[in-house]
Amino acid sequence: MNTRAIRLPGSSLMTGSIFRLKTVNWSELPRTLFNKLGIPVISILLFLLLWNVIASHIQTSLGKVPGPVQVWDQAVALYQEHEAAKAREARFYARQEKRNAEVLARNPNARVKIYPYTGSPTFFDQIETSIITVMTGFLIASIIAIPIGILCGLSNTIYTALNPIIQTFKPVSPLAWLPIITLIVSAVYVSNDPMFSKSYIVSALTVTLCCMWPTIINTTVGVSSIDKDLVNVSRVLRLSWFTNVYKIVLPSSVPMMFAGLRVSLGIGWMVLIAAEMLAQNPGLGKFVWDEFQNGSSNSLARIMVAVIAIGLIGYVLDRLMLLLQRAVSWDKSAVIR
């Protein structure tokens, strides 16, 4: 009975292979566990050790560079601050409810109003803002980039026409876009009762402008490298332009398109932090900036918490895109990593 379906040493968690219980060879289990879990754990521990040693030797104006322990303490502190703020908010609303109830008891016709809580956002609120902002920017970018990519892939003329523009704007830094976008948004988005804050729109649009290029380019390549036989099938069938795109072009370029979308989301997330710093959008970028300006003895550790949070969220976003790619991809056997 051959039940060896376990991967060779060297393959890691990254391959996304599912641990299939049915084919587990129990005598191999310890080795598999070591390969899949032991190696990453050991490498992380070694990293923390190295960090600790190096950090304790660097003196800054805010004291020693914090090691893993201080950073962990600050992570806990940030969580506690968040809990405390939530409790304050709950009490604030409870007080209002109570006061309103009393007013209504005295005079049933009285007009009562609930005032919104205006406490400063906590670290976790800022994470939420950042994710919403990056997703907004990324969605707008995808909506623009995928159709352009398809057009460029289908028509060599459009590709030749747009390519210089795409290649010119692709390497532009978000920091260069930001002032332009800020001025334009300020001029165009004028409203007495704005639905979104300007900083949110500026940050999201900066993300859009910086992260649409990989999707355009990858979609173009995906569409233009469709199997020639399939193109001929489409021609022989005289499929309409729309049917051709929907039935043949899109499915066959999905892998390349998603490769582009994943790169785009990664870039978008990086760009967002910088954009939030300058646009003062209340997300992780502003958190880092405020801590830097604050300059307390805890600031460095708190910024490091943000750095790790940014990294982990970026990783999770990428995994989510991967899951989405698997869900929409027709070739379930292809290794996507």
Added chain:
Amino acid sequence: MNNEKHLEISHVSIEFPTPKGPFKALDSVDLDISRGEFVSLIGHSGCGKSTVLNIIAGLYQATAGGIILDSREVDEPGPDRAVVFQNHSLLPWLTAFENVELAVKQVFKGKKSRSEMRDWIVHNLKLVHMEHAMHKRPNEISGGMKQRVGIARALAMEPKVLLMDEPFGALDALTRAHMQDSLIEIQARLNNTVIMITHDVDEAVLLSDRIVMMTNGPAATIGEILQVDLPRPRDRIKMANDPRYNYYRSEVLKFLYERQKQPSEKEMPADTDNGASQPGDTADSAKGKEKEAAA
């Protein structure tokens, strides 16, 4: 008689632009094919067999001359000239049923009802003995089965002419023999007009009414045409001992290996066969885009 000209290939020549100037792949190909006839095109690699087929399909435009099908000129691809490609060319994200459905919906839109279309798809899949794997995707079935679905898709379009570009070339010998028998059976029932490209002398003799032998390129043209007067239905085992079968076979072999000896490698022209080497610049520009993405 309805034996008036069904498909006319007259004085077809084609030149492909290359950086070194135009390359003449075909020179004045002339052939008339009548309804229900099975014609094989045979010749060495690079002789432009596929180019002829692609011109009939409308995928390439002849530089000179033209194709007339039922008194209408062919100038673009269409489902009345269904093509079975060498590499099945099924859409990998659709099941066998859906692949045929794509063609049927396109051809019979407004002419057949939903359930009629369904029955027609199933009927065609049954014809190629694929009804058991209707709902499988191409990567779940064997090479021979994929080619069967490809044939079902082509037949389901009810084409005036069925064009087959080395349909069994990518299959192993046993599967190929099996597919040839299936094709004989289908042909006996439907009596389609078929033009098939092949490298295989036995296949050509076994299946064809006429074998068109092409000279070597560049500027390839029809060398000889062999009328195969073997009674149908043909049985491969009986044929093996039939002196007429062996005579036809040796005639084709003599043409290919004596009169049209394969030119030495050095003199081989750029491969225009298979349709894979797209003339012109589209393929190059796709590569260029790829490079940029990699950068």
